[in-house]
Amino acid sequence: MNPLSNRRRPSYIRTLFLLLSLSTAVATAQDGAVGGEQLFSNARLIIGDGQLIERGSLLLRGDVILAVGPEAEALASEDAQRHDLGGQTVMPALVNTHAHLGWEAYGDWGSQHFTDANLIDHLYRHAYYGVGTIISTGSDKEDVARRVKLEQQRGNIGGARYHLSPGMGSPGGGPNPRFTDDPDYWGVHPVADPEQAVRTVQELAAQGYGIAKIWVDSRDERRGAQVKLAPEIYRAVLGTALNYDMRIIAHATTLTDHKALVGVGARRFIHMPYDTAVDQEYLDMVRRNNVYIVPTLGMITKREPYYVPAFRDPFFYDQVSPDVLESLNSGYQPPGEQSAAAATRSAMLAENLRMLKEHIILGTDAGAVGDFFGYADHVELALFVRMGMTPMEAIVASTSRAATAFGLNEVGTLAAGKAADFVVLDANPLDDIANTRQIDEVYIRGQRVDREDLRNNWTQD
Numbered sequence: 001m002n003p004l005s006n007r008r009r010p011s012y013i014r015t016l017f018l019l020l021s022l023s024t025a026v027a028t029a030q031d032g033a034v035g036g037e038q039l040f041s042n043a044r045l046i047i048g049d050g051q052l053i054e055r056g057s058l059l060l061r062g063d064v065i066l067a068v069g070p071e072a073e074a075l076a077s078e079d080a081q082r083h084d085l086g087g088q089t090v091m092p093a094l095v096n097t098h099a100h101l102g103w104e105a106y107g108d109w110g111s112q113h114f115t116d117a118n119l120i121d122h123l124y125r126h127a128y129y130g131v132g133t134i135i136s137t138g139s140d141k142e143d144v145a146r147r148v149k150l151e152q153q154r155g156n157i158g159g160a161r162y163h164l165s166p167g168m169g170s171p172g173g174g175p176n177p178r179f180t181d182d183p184d185y186w187g188v189h190p191v192a193d194p195e196q197a198v199r200t201v202q203e204l205a206a207q208g209y210g211i212a213k214i215w216v217d218s219r220d221e222r223r224g225a226q227v228k229l230a231p232e233i234y235r236a237v238l239g240t241a242l243n244y245d246m247r248i249i250a251h252a253t254t255l256t257d258h259k260a261l262v263g264v265g266a267r268r269f270i271h272m273p274y275d276t277a278v279d280q281e282y283l284d285m286v287r288r289n290n291v292y293i294v295p296t297l298g299m300i301t302k303r304e305p306y307y308v309p310a311f312r313d314p315f316f317y318d319q320v321s322p323d324v325l326e327s328l329n330s331g332y333q334p335p336g337e338q339s340a341a342a343a344t345r346s347a348m349l350a351e352n353l354r355m356l357k358e359h360i361i362l363g364t365d366a367g368a369v370g371d372f373f374g375y376a377d378h379v380e381l382a383l384f385v386r387m388g389m390t391p392m393e394a395i396v397a398s399t400s401r402a403a404t405a406f407g408l409n410e411v412g413t414l415a416a417g418k419a420a421d422f423v424v425l426d427a428n429p430l431d432d433i434a435n436t437r438q439i440d441e442v443y444i445r446g447q448r449v450d451r452e453d454l455r456n457n458w459t460q461d
Contacts, residue, residue, distance in 0.1 A: 037061050037080035038446065041073060044428060046091040048399035048413035050392060052430070058090060060420045063445040068414050088440060089428050091395060093132025093160075093421035094377050095402035095412050097249070098270050098294045098363025101136040101162075102144070103179075104373070106320055106458075107327075111184045114141040119148050122373050123159025125319055125458075127449050129374025130442050132421035133403065133411050134160045137249065137270065138167025138213040139175055139368070141186055158444065161411065161421070165249065166204055168197070168237060169215035173225030178368065180220050188215070191229070194236035201237055205244035211406055212241070213270070216252045216261065231260060238265045247406050249294075255282060262289055268405055269293045270363065274300065278352050286359055292405035294363030295353055297383040298371055304346060306386075307335060315437050316375050318451075319458045354388035361405050362398035378437050391433040420446035 038060045045053040045068060057072035058065065059080070067075050076082075101122045102114035126134050136145070145164045151157045167174055167188040174180065174188035189204070191197040191214075204212055214237055218228040234250070241248045242265070249268040250261050254275045261269070262285045272295040273282070285291070301307055310316040311328035320328075338346075353360065364376040371379070377398070384394035403412030410419045421444050427435035442449040 037066070037077050038083065039072065039076040039080045040083045040085055040090065040424075042087060043085040043424075044087065044089040045069070045414055046089060046392075046395060046430070047415065048092040048396065050396050052392075055087075058414060058422070060446045063420050063447070065414060065416055065418050065420050067416050085424060089425040089435075090414065090422050091425065091429065091436075092399040092412055092414055093127075093130055093423055093442065093444060094362060094381075094398050095133040095408065096126065096131050096160075096362055096364055096366075096377055096398075097135045097402050097406060098137050098296065098365055099134055099373065099376075100139045100175075100179075100365065100367035101134065101373075102140060102367070104367045106372075107324055111141070111179075111182045111186070114144055116144060116148055119144060119162075120157055120159065122367070123148075123152070123157070123162055124449075124454055125373040126160035126377075127158065127374075127442060127444050128319065128451050128454050129377060130423035130436070130439055131160050131374055131377050132419075132442075132444050133163065133408060135163045135165055135211060135363075135406065136367075137165045138188060138215070138251075139179055140164045140166070142166060158447070158449070160444065161419075163211060163406070163408070164209075165211035165213045166209055167213045167215065168200055170218070170225050170227040170229055173218070173220045173227060174215045175219070176368065177220055191233050191237065194232050197233050197236040198240045201240040201244065201246065205241075205246055209246065211247045211249070212237075214248060214250050216250055216257055217254070231264065234261065234266070235264045245407075255279070258282060259285060262286065262291055265289075267291050270365075271296050272349075272352055272356060272360075274349065277348050278355055283355060286356065291359050292361050292401070293356055293359050294361055295349075295356075296363055296365045296380075297349075297353070297387065298376055298379045299365045299369050300349065301346075301383060302335065304335070304338065310372050310375055310379075313375075315378065316372065317459070318455045319372070319375070321459050350387040353384070357389050357393055357397070360384065360389070360397045361402040363402075378434075381433050381436055385433040391430045394433055395429065395436075 041057040045056045053069055056069045059067040059072035059076050102119045103109055105113040149162050152162055168191045169188045171190035171192050179185055189200050191200055216229045218226045238248055249270055250266050251270045252258055253271045255273040258273050259282055272293045311325050364380050366373050366376040381394050400412040411421055424441040426438040426440050429435040
């Protein structure tokens, strides 16, 4: 339960913030975004696909990267705006493939907060922390979400690039009871049989959706669903989606379900197997079918002895007011000593991640389980490394591989023709993954995110 559930931020503050955000986005979109060149030189360039340029340049024209490396200097026009980065590090903006936007109000939580203003706020929170692309999975109020996405495509809204993925599941099931207990929750697209599954995918495709989510495991004890999605139903979803180039991501947490799903064509998973160690059969299936897995480690490590709650981390302070921090802290119960069973499970999860690391992609579940937008992405990166990945492997998982998993071909790497979405860091994350938090500037669509202005708005009482 959110300890601030009885306190609500005055609506006029949100309205003012929305107007400020919109006016800033429109102003920057009109200020050279279409044709102006910018050259960022003397930088360490982490490309996002495993490549590194120790000293190089990045040339933009408007919202597109023109050149990367030595040729960028030669191609820059005389009128290009020049930025000498003095040895700072540049990496692609992060790509988060699993969050739940719209419900969190940083002081309250619930379906009543799924408004244009709150959704836009969440896009800016991600951008502030260097997340350039966000996929919100299965809990969006679709009329609001489509409206915001359209306005972003028109250039009237900034923040992280917004992709939504409608959810399908057993009638009455789907998200955890925190969502489904909300009296005004709009529910998922029910798929009770293969025929309904086919129709639903066709309808979603006709509405322009390219990503969708299915819940396979039985959930929602309070509303009595507790019905696992039958193989013939998810087979129909996956088969129909192929005809429409729709990417399906499956919510499944057991090794048995993962194997069954991969066996009928599933290639994207929210959560890795949590119940047991992965075996060679599963690893062979994952490699043969090029499967992508969002492990969502932050959600399952809150009882670990090293866990630090957000409100005790200065990196989190930028996006909330002092009274929110005080309220969060007052309701906090620190975890007890880790049991032997919990330690064994942690070691098993770390080994699963290590075995699957070439298939891991970034996702946080933020907005659903008490984690916070943007901040949670850096927690996840740190957990990737803590559990066996190198910093470079963690960055690849959180940029190019995450984008590739969903066909988001314009983002995820620093390369000619790609979107100009990147982060300028004051320290090298290849030395210490915590250095992704040393953010100097964030650029989305070739425009600098006004982090100071956002911070000032969020931290006022």
